[in-house]
Amino acid sequence: MRFVSYEYNEGVKVGALIDNGIIDLSDAGPSLKAILAIGPLDNLIKVAERRSPTVDLDHVVLHQVVPDTGRIICVGKNYKDHAKEMGGDVPSNPNLFTRTSQSLVGHQQSVIMPKASEQYDFEGELAVIMGRGGRHIPVEKALDYVAGYSCFLDGSVRDYQKHSFTAGKNFDSSGACGPWLVPAHEISDPQGLLLTTRVNGEVMQQASTQEMIFSIADIISYISAFTHLEPGDVLATGTPAGVGAGRTPPLWLKPGDHIDVEIEKVGMLSNSVKAETDV
Ligand code: MG
Numbered sequence: 001m002r003f004v005s006y007e008y009n010e011g012v013k014v015g016a017l018i019d020n021g022i023i024d025l026s027d028a029g030p031s032l033k034a035i036l037a038i039g040p041l042d043n044l045i046k047v048a049e050r051r052s053p054t055v056d057l058d059h060v061v062l063h064q065v066v067p068d069t070g071r072i073i074c075v076g077k078n079y080k081d082h083a084k085e086m087g088g089d090v091p092s093n094p095n096l097f098t099r100t101s102q103s104l105v106g107h108q109q110s111v112i113m114p115k116a117s118e119q120y121d122f123e124g125e126l127a128v129i130m131g132r133g134g135r136h137i138p139v140e141k142a143l144d145y146v147a148g149y150s151c152f153l154d155g156s157v158r159d160y161q162k163h164s165f166t167a168g169k170n171f172d173s174s175g176a177c178g179p180w181l182v183p184a185h186e187i188s189d190p191q192g193l194l195l196t197t198r199v200n201g202e203v204m205q206q207a208s209t210q211e212m213i214f215s216i217a218d219i220i221s222y223i224s225a226f227t228h229l230e231p232g233d234v235l236a237t238g239t240p241a242g243v244g245a246g247r248t249p250p251l252w253l254k255p256g257d258h259i260d261v262e263i264e265k266v267g268m269l270s271n272s273v274k275a276e277t278d279v
Contacts (some may be wrong), residue, residue: 065179068232073096077095104178117158125152129146199253
């Protein structure tokens with residue numbers, strides 16, 4: 001079962017996706033974040049299993065998985081080959097930054113190439129959605145706090161990133177998260193998933209999540225040392241080598257390009273690039 005934040009005819013609702021049909025779960029809570037704050041997804045799965053789909057997936061707009069997330073915390077340089085291609089050292093501690101919800105869109109929504117730059121780049125990543133909140137979470141228990149997984153496009157504006165990291169990672173609608181949340185219990189080993197990023201069908205990045213320098217559990221434990229993680233927080237776990245900036249010559253995204261971030265057992269997030277001037 002997959003969980004979606006979808007829009008059909010009256011605002012964004014929570015639903016479960018079975019085959020190609022969406023089961024409305026909006027009576028369980030106003031958002032996935034609110035539902036996760038109430039308790040484990042197991043209850044919601046049982047509710048959904050007793051219902052029938054009411055709307056076809058093809059007839060809805062999918063929003064980013066947790067549209068009202070409190071935080072999107074991202075790990076930079078979490079794969080050795082990517083750290084090298086960006087010209088930096090391999091970090092000895094997780095290197096964190098945040099993104100705003102406003103910088104993200106959902107599956108099949110357009111990502112926006114900014115007017116202010118020609119260095120718009122892709123980064124395919126595995127996203128972790130927190131279920132339970134907690135502080136000082138030990139590494140060995142950290143995965144128990146995860147509600148599920150999704151795909152993430154950490155769209156990055158490289159020249160801005162050099163003078164203001166926050167700006168370079170937070171241009172409006174420059175990234176994406178989706179298409180859905182896959183419950184954690186369906187993925188026995190989140191560190192053994194093949195991640196592939198394609199631009200216009202061509203493979204640009206391909207690696208196993210096993211290659212992360214800091215595992216998902218390490219990341220959760222590290223973050224929870226300084227802040228109380230909350231249900232619905234989204235963690236982006238870093239990108240492998242192959243980004244546009246690491247190529248000779250660099251490969252920058254342009255209007256009309258199509259980006260797929262596909263993760264084994266999770267799904268495929270697809271977005272097309274639009275120029276800011278065309279919006
Ligand atoms: Mg990234």
